[in-house]
Amino acid sequence: MLSKQMIQLFENISGVENVQYSTASLLAYSYDATANFQALPDLIIAPRNTSEVSQIVKLCSTHNIPIVPRGSGTNLSAGTTPTSGGVVLLFKNMNKIIELDEENMTITVQPGVITKAVSDVVEQKGLFYPPDPSSRKISTIGGNLSENSGGLRGLKYGVTKDYVMALEAVLPNGDIIRTGGKLAKDVAGYDLTSLFVGSEGTLAIITEATLKLIPKPIYQETILSLFRTIEEAAETVSAILAAKIIPTTLEFMDKGTLEAVEDYSKIGLPVNCEAVLLIEQDGAQETVQQDIDKIYEICAQHGAINVSKAKTEEEAEQLKTARRDALSALARLRPTLILEDATVPRSKIPQMVHAIKRIADKYNVTIRTFGHAGDGNLHPTCLTDIRDEEEMERVEKAFEEIFQASIDLGGTITGEHGVGEMKAEYLEWKIGEAGMSVMKAIKQGLDPKNIMNPGKIFAKATKKRMVVHNG
Amino acid sequence: MLSKQMIQLFENISGVENVQYSTASLLAYSYDATANFQALPDLIIAPRNTSEVSQIVKLCSTHNIPIVPRGSGTNLSAGTTPTSGGVVLLFKNMNKIIELDEENMTITVQPGVITKAVSDVVEQKGLFYPPDPSSRKISTIGGNLSENSGGLRGLKYGVTKDYVMALEAVLPNGDIIRTGGKLAKDVAGYDLTSLFVGSEGTLAIITEATLKLIPKPIYQETILSLFRTIEEAAETVSAILAAKIIPTTLEFMDKGTLEAVEDYSKIGLPVNCEAVLLIEQDGAQETVQQDIDKIYEICAQHGAINVSKAKTEEEAEQLKTARRDALSALARLRPTLILEDATVPRSKIPQMVHAIKRIADKYNVTIRTFGHAGDGNLHPTCLTDIRDEEEMERVEKAFEEIFQASIDLGGTITGEHGVGEMKAEYLEWKIGEAGMSVMKAIKQGLDPKNIMNPGKIFAKATKKRMVVHNG
Structure with a gap:
């Protein structure tokens, strides 16, 4: 809790109209898109310029008040959850x-x-x-x-x-x-x-x-390719890259994700397959057409049951939007959705997809997987319910084992979602003790009072790695 | 000077055959490609693996001995000159x-x-x-x-x-x-x-x-375009990029550099011009040909007196090699060569080239300029003689003013050569006090004993900026 006097100091900087502390406001900024993390901030401020940000930070520094900068709160690793309280900074007035x-x-x-x-x-x-x-x-x-x-x-x-x-x-x-x-x-x-x-x-x-x-690339084409097995899809990814083609987009969705996406977007996606690749190439028209022809061929050679080209830009956009909406589509299926982004060298995608399946079965949890296959960046997504403590325990164990599998395959605990508070306990698994000590030295050197988004990236303790016996 | 005993400890790590300390050896590693910087190291070690590097660093840390890692010594900012003595690390045994x-x-x-x-x-x-x-x-x-x-x-x-x-x-x-x-x-x-x-x-x-x-790009073409004025060359660079073409290479040489290069390489480069652009594009054949046709046109529109396409791969390679040899070519003209790499936003190249000319005239020094025009990365190169103290003073002042001009145009003191010891005094001009304090905090956090290449990047004092009156 900040004193009335302290709040007034912040109001003096950014104006009364840009400072909020009603219970409703504090609640509204108590969470982001990450399940199972919530904490009330003390104050919400929307500075109008850099000078105000500087003054706010100085004031926070003087009084040891945590600062959590926040965009639109779409964070998926509890990176913008104010778990230590303090000031949430909004940038709605700095949007030019x-x-x-x-x-x-x-x-x-x-x-x-x-x-x-x-x-x-x-x-x-x-x-x-x-x-x-x-x-x-x-x-x-x-x-x-x-x-x-x-x-x-x-x-x-x-x-x-x-x-x-x-x-x-x-x-x-x-x-x-x-x-x-x-x-x-x-x-x-x-x-x-x-x-x-x-x-x-x-x-x-x-x-x-x-x-x-x-x-801006002047031309683009998008194709959708369906596969009977995940292996076939994964082998297709490798074959495309081995042919020295780097597509703009090389997205993967498993059957479960595809069904949810179709149910959500109703654009007539085929669902009679185990895996689908959404592939886009852009660039000069001749090059794109050559690449897409070759990709078409490679898909067919690797057992695609169907390959279809988007006939119009709208159709292509529809396909990409459907993929981008995968998260929203899956979110409708159960009360809680936990999205991961373990990332592996792209050659390891088949092993990783299998590991995810095996782990989901082992812990009896529902995981659907989609993601950026060309990047080795998968999003195993757990459909669960945070109110069910027993299930949540199994979910947590499953994700721990997914992180381990990823690291064992030369991967990382997060490809694009960040460490935040959610994965802080696992960071050392990826970067080791030496990595932690260097990152801590940097953090300590720049932010000795630990007021900048405390609790994020650096956890109080590191999780012990489980001893996993895969029979 | 290291004691015999200490030298033996290093020999125990990497073997007698990989440790040198004869006067000849110490002299050989007392300088790099940067003029006017020289200092004797105490020991030269060529570790055979990472574990040996680790042991060497630990020993140096215990005894506060500076370590200077060194590749082939082509450094142009005194980055590998052992100005604080200590151990020079060679990697000739770690070259796999x-x-x-x-x-x-x-x-x-x-x-x-x-x-x-x-x-x-x-x-x-x-x-x-x-x-x-x-x-x-x-x-x-x-x-x-x-x-x-x-x-x-x-x-x-x-x-x-x-x-x-x-x-x-x-x-x-x-x-x-x-x-x-x-x-x-x-x-x-x-x-x-x-x-x-x-x-x-x-x-x-x-x-x-x-x-x-x-x-690997499958096709490439290279053209050479001559201009009557530097402005025409600079405008051509802007026009090519404005046409949304990003060539692989977009190199600039002024008349003086061109003459030296031709004299060195004898490949029949035309020298009857004030500036030359060497332009290469790579990629799919159709795209490259389209781009090169358009570039050809743009060169002609901007007053090129001659545009010629390399007819064979060998001819293209010859042109690029000639450009890469610019430094060696210029080095033959006077006893000392000082190469700079002030870099500006590419739109500021004409102003920067003019500033360099004006400054060279003002201080009566010979500066020839070549560089990566597409990157705004110029290499004003001073031909001088370090034995002439009076001239060297003028050279130093000229370079200081070039750094200032670069920063005033939104540029930097070094685009690709590094800060080293040579530019350490000027770093704050680019990154400010706040930048220095952050970099120092990182350095201090990771290397509190300052044994890692001490004196590089961080100077004991920052140069005062001159008050320049350009009438």
Whole structure:
């Protein structure tokens, strides 16, 4: 609880109208899209500019008040849940596109801008901002930056980090820092831009970003390919890449996901198969057509029961939207949905899909899997009910075993959703003691008072790895 | 000076045959490719594996002995000059290609592998490692990683960092850390891979790296375009990019560089012009041909006096080799050559080229300029003589003013050569006090004893910015 006096100090900075602390408001910002994490903040503030952010941080620093920056709350690892209370920072007043620089192919934006708004604006100029997290219609650039969001185009175009050229950020002591520039190359000291992107609000508050753009691909084609077995789908993925084709999108859905998506979107997706690949290529028309022809052939060679090409742009968009809505579609099936994003080297996808199936059976939980097959980034999604404690225990054990399987296959505990609070206990499994000590040294060096999104990334204790006997 | 006893401890780790301390050896490793920096190390060690590196680092840590990791010594910012003495680490015994993984499109190498050897090996499999620093025939991957090397293909393909997926490194306390993985996406904590790449040996000793590969472009064309004025060349660069074409290579040479290069390479380069652009495009044949036709047209529209296409692959390679040899060519003209790499947003190239000319005139020094025009990464190169103190003072002032001009245009003090010891005094001009404090906190957190390449990146004092009156 903050004192009336303290609240007034915050109001003096950002104006009474931008500070909330009613019970309804505090409740509204007590959770994000992650199941099973909730905690009340003490105050919600929506600063109007960088200077206000700096003043707020200084005040928080002086009084040891935690700060949780928050975009649209689509976070899936409890990264924006205010589990230590404190101040939730909103960016609804810092949502401007500052500059679109066509000559240097950059766009400079405030953190509150919606991801899709950036894409739309630049595409009107023949430019392209590739990162496209599934939540892009509501997620903010600030959230994408904090989480280093991925998306459906990661295979060919990379993730958010690959498009960040410069940042303005407020440090834990309130100082304002500028990193990078509109520069294709810059090696002036440590790469702080890459350090801050994906740091989940634990090192600095990003207040402005300059993003790299590329020319918009002029042509694209999308195909959908159905398979009798998951192996066939996985082998097709490998074969496409072995043919030296890097599609823009190479998405996988299992039967269960496909059924839910069709039931939700009603676009006439075929469901009489065990696995489906949604494949998109973009670029120059001739190249795309050649690639798609070859992909078509590869799908057929690997036992596809049906391969169909989207006939119009609308049809292609419909397919991609259906895939992006997988999460919403699955969410309707049971009260609670827990989405994971264990990621493995792409050659290990068949093993990983099998491991997930085996683990789901072992713990008798319902897991449906979809994800970015080309990236090795799968989203095993558990349909459950947090009110059922006994089931939740089994769910937790199943996910622990999925993390272990992923790491044993050379993978990671999170490909694009972040560590947040949800996976903090497992981080050491991936990065080891030495990795933890380096990350802690950085955190301690920059944020000695631990006011920046405390509890995220760094857990109080690391989970012990289970001894798993797979007979 | 290390005691006999101490030297023996190092010999116990890596074997007598891998430890050198004769005066000749110490002299041989007392400098790199940077003019005007020289200092004797105490010992040269060539460890045979990561475990030995770890033991060496532990020993150095215990006894506060500086460690300078060194590739082939092509560094241009005194990054590998042992200015604090100590141990120079060589990687000639750690020069193996560990694995080429075609399915995941990665190559895992030790730091001592020559850059070009990596390119050659992967190209035989239809794969491609894009980073191509001009020194690639002799530079090592370890050096490229420490410096985040750029090269001629940066515009389209990015720099070394964009191709590093995983690292093994030895921390300042001797612990071995592994970052990343063969993973297209990984957000498990802070991006230590990006932090270590480009950290110039000040945070960790990289002992292994997994590099990302892409399919080898199947076709390429190269053209050379001559211009009467630098403005015309610069406008051509802007016009090509405005046409939404991103060439692989978009290199600039001024008349003085061109003359030196022709004199060196004798391949019949035309020298009757003020500026030349070397432009390469790669990809699918149809796309490349379309792009090159359009580029041809744009060059003509912007006043090119001559545009010629390389007729064979050999001819194209000859042109690129000539450009890569610019440094060697210029080095023959006067006793000392100082190469800079101030980098600006690409739209600012004309202003930057003019600023360089004006500054060279003002201080009466000879500067020739070439570089990566598409990246805004210019290499103003001063031909001088370090034995002439009075001239060297003017040279230093000229470079200071070039750094200022670059920063005033939104640029940086170094695009691809690193800060090293040479530019440490200027780093704060680019990144500000807040940037310095963050970088120092990271350095202090990881290397509290300051044994890792001390004196690099961080200077004892920052240069005061001159008050420049440009009338």
